Amino acid sequence: MNKPSQLKRSPRNQDIRTAIEQAGLRHWWVAEELGIACGTLSNRLRKELPPEEKQEVLAAIRRLADRLGLPTLESPRPGVTLETRTTLPGLGWQ
Numbered sequence: 001m002n003k004p005s006q007l008k009r010s011p012r013n014q015d016i017r018t019a020i021e022q023a024g025l026r027h028w029w030v031a032e033e034l035g036i037a038c039g040t041l042s043n044r045l046r047k048e049l050p051p052e053e054k055q056e057v058l059a060a061i062r063r064l065a066d067r068l069g070l071p072t073l074e075s076p077r078p079g080v081t082l083e084t085r086t087t088l089p090g091l092g093w094q
Helices: 014-023 027-034 038-045 051-068
Strands: none
Touching (some): 014 051, 027 051
């Protein structure tokens, strides 16, 4: 029962995943901003998105981060996580 070893592939849509992580957002928040279910976003991210769809998701991440006063990839704020946001003035839950 030897299975051939599988090579680990880098996750598709890494730029989107990184943008969500850098902004301290959750995938379901971004999905809600796009008006789709979280599972739908997750399924779409499994395959590389076309450029226009990728830009739509990145724009939703920027809008959401701006609305919540969070950093985006263009303006990183190292060390700000979901847990630390509640301790910073103006970055708690809205």
